[in-house]
Amino acid sequence: EPEVTQTPSHQVTQMGQEVILRCVPISNHLYFYWYRQILGQKVEFLVSFYNNEISEKSEIFDDQFSVERPDGSNFTLKIRSTKLEDSAMYFCASSDTGGWYGYTFGSGTRLTVV
Amino acid sequence: TQLLEQSPQFLSIQEGENLTVYCNSSSVFSSLQWYRQEPGEGPVLLVTVVTGGEVKKLKRLTFQFGDARKDSSLHITAAQPGDTGLYLCAGAEDTGNQFYFGTGTSLTVIP
Numbered sequence: 214e215p216e217v218t219q220t221p222s223h224q225v226t227q228m229g230q231e232v233i234l235r236c237v238p239i240s241n242h243l244y245f246y247w248y249r250q251i252l253g254q255k256v257e258f259l260v261s262f263y264n265n266e267i268s269e270k271s272e273i274f275d276d277q278f279s280v281e282r283p284d285g286s287n288f289t290l291k292i293r294s295t296k297l298e299d300s301a302m303y304f305c306a307s308s309d310t311g312g313w314y315g316y317t318f319g320s321g322t323r324l325t326v327v
Numbered sequence: 328t329q330l331l332e333q334s335p336q337f338l339s340i341q342e343g344e345n346l347t348v349y350c351n352s353s354s355v356f357s358s359l360q361w362y363r364q365e366p367g368e369g370p371v372l373l374v375t376v377v378t379g380g381e382v383k384k385l386k387r388l389t390f391q392f393g394d395a396r397k398d399s400s401l402h403i404t405a406a407q408p409g410d411t412g413l414y415l416c417a418g419a420e421d422t423g424n425q426f427y428f429g430t431g432t433s434l435t436v437i438p
Contacts, residue, residue: 217369255415256370256428258426313358315372316372319369320368321368323367
């Protein structure tokens with residue numbers, strides 16, 4: 214069954230450093246998303262991406278964050294100047310229907326900012 | 328930001344028992360999804376409901392969307408240890424396609 218692949222599975226970084234989280238969505242999906250889940254808290258929407266541009270973003274997704282689809286297969290989330298509170302599980306998801314009938318999530322990247 | 332409240336927050340039951348998990352909001356949703364998440368993994372889609380009053384069955388799981396499309400329930404019959412996990416509802420409002428996740432129900436089924 215097609216799956217969304219995320220790398221790395223765990224990333225530790227020092228506060229103030231930049232990190233790039235990588236995702237390979239399902240190949241025939243057109244809609245891509247990033248969500249995050251702080252430990253013990255609910256899954257929070259960050260951004261949706263379609264047709265090579267951001268379609269929606271949440272209040273969390275400020276200038277510190279950016280997304281890119283550098284080629285036909287990867288979808289990346291860049292966090293500039295990481296803060297301690299950025300520590301969370303970051304999930305990539307993709308959909309062929311704009312999420313209407315559900316997303317396929319990756320297994321996540323656990324980001325730890327120290 | 329819309330809030331989907333799930334209840335109960337935690338549920339621990341014996342194998343073979345039945346249970347119901349609820350997802351409530353003050354907003355009307357055009358689409359509501361249920362996911363199951365295991366520790367260290369991403370949420371896995373169980374079902375999507377889009378019509379008020381809709382009932383969907385997935386083996387021992389029954390999902391219902393409220394008539395007013397503001398609430399939903401998940402009923403599990405004869406729970407098994409493999410049902411253990413975090414159950415999440417997620418809804419999209421009529422006016423947008425941003426899905427908001429609920430607070431989650433952590434289910435433990437004891438053998």
